[in-house]
Amino acid sequence: MDNQEEVSAFLKSRRARITPEQAGLPVYGQRRVPGLRRGEVAVLAGMSVEYYTRMERGSLAGASDSVLDALAQALRLNDTERDHLYAPAPGPGAAGPKKATVRPGVLRIVEGLHDQPAYVRNNRMDILAANPLARALHCKLFETGAEPVNTCRFVFLDPRATRLYPDWERVAREGVGVLRVEAAKNPYDRELSNLIGELSTRSDAFRTMWGAHGVHVFTEGTKRFLHPAVGEMELVHESLNLLGDEGLALTVYSADPGTPAADALKLLASWAATRQQDPADPQPRPER
Numbered sequence: 679m680d681n682q683e684e685v686s687a688f689l690k691s692r693r694a695r696i697t698p699e700q701a702g703l704p705v706y707g708q709r710r711v712p713g714l715r716r717g718e719v720a721v722l723a724g725m726s727v728e729y730y731t732r733m734e735r736g737s738l739a740g741a742s743d744s745v746l747d748a749l750a751q752a753l754r755l756n757d758t759e760r761d762h763l764y765a766p767a768p769g770p771g772a773a774g775p776k777k778a779t780v781r782p783g784v785l786r787i788v789e790g791l792h793d794q795p796a797y798v799r800n801n802r803m804d805i806l807a808a809n810p811l812a813r814a815l816h817c818k819l820f821e822t823g824a825e826p827v828n829t830c831r832f833v834f835l836d837p838r839a840t841r842l843y844p845d846w847e848r849v850a851r852e853g854v855g856v857l858r859v860e861a862a863k864n865p866y867d868r869e870l871s872n873l874i875g876e877l878s879t880r881s882d883a884f885r886t887m888w889g890a891h892g893v894h895v896f897t898e899g900t901k902r903f904l905h906p907a908v909g910e911m912e913l914v915h916e917s918l919n920l921l922g923d924e925g926l927a928l929t930v931y932s933a934d935p936g937t938p939a940a941d942a943l944k945l946l947a948s949w950a951a952t953r954q955q956d957p958a959d960p961q962p963r964p965e966r
């Protein structure tokens with residue numbers, strides 16, 4: 679995956695989404711390109727057209743922080759997009775990330791969260807470890823039998839994903855955005871490239887979202903689930919990068935006490951315990 683091509687396509691996509699009116703620029707004559715022209719971005723960023731053109735061709739070598747700041751402001755980049763632009767690319771021949779394993783201490787933390795779904799994922803969105811409540815929450819993912827379970831592969835290739843996630847499009851776009859960030863950081867990660875290639879080939883939706891060049895980093899937020907056993911619930915999630923374990927992150931879901939979501943989590947825990955006792959009984963029996 680060529681980083682210069684990635685930078686070029688990213689800058690073009692950000693330029694195309696801003697209209698002259700939004701940028702406070704006058705509009706003259708017929709426009710043949712969506713969004714801003716290169717010269718207009720150069721004016722907004724305070725640089726020459728030639729210099730911006732070179733940057734948009736993928737060459738950011740030698741660009742100072744102040745130049746990148748001006749460009750980010752001109753293109754109205756959010757914090758995640760700024761980090762994506764500023765991230766230095768490894769040179770050709772750089773090794774991809776090492777195969778990540780979850781440390782025993784981290785596994786004990788995950789397993790110790792009895793009333794909160796928790797799992798550890800890598801930079802490719804593979805779930806490497808999950809506690810029983812997380813497996814119950816994502817029961818359809820773990821029914822695929824794949825090892826490891828990959829959330830992006832499930833979202834785009836399994837029709838059950840649209841039922842599990844009422845906000846499927848937002849979930850899908852965020853997943854694509856995470857892969858886009860990782861592809862820029864690790865362009866020589868063969869497994870990541872293979873995953874992106876597989877999804878691009880098999881999913882029209884993924885291919886369209888990938889072409890939009892959106893980027894995303896999971897930190898905190900909310901996600902809605904329509905679970906087959908307990909119905910709809912909206913949970914808060916926190917994602918924490920594991921220091922010392924590059925590419926690994928811990929995600930924990932929770933609900934405010936006394937809310938319907940908290941009641942749903944208790945019911946989910948009860949259902950998960952029942953399934954552990956009788957794994958041959960796959961049918962959920964909601965009590966509400």
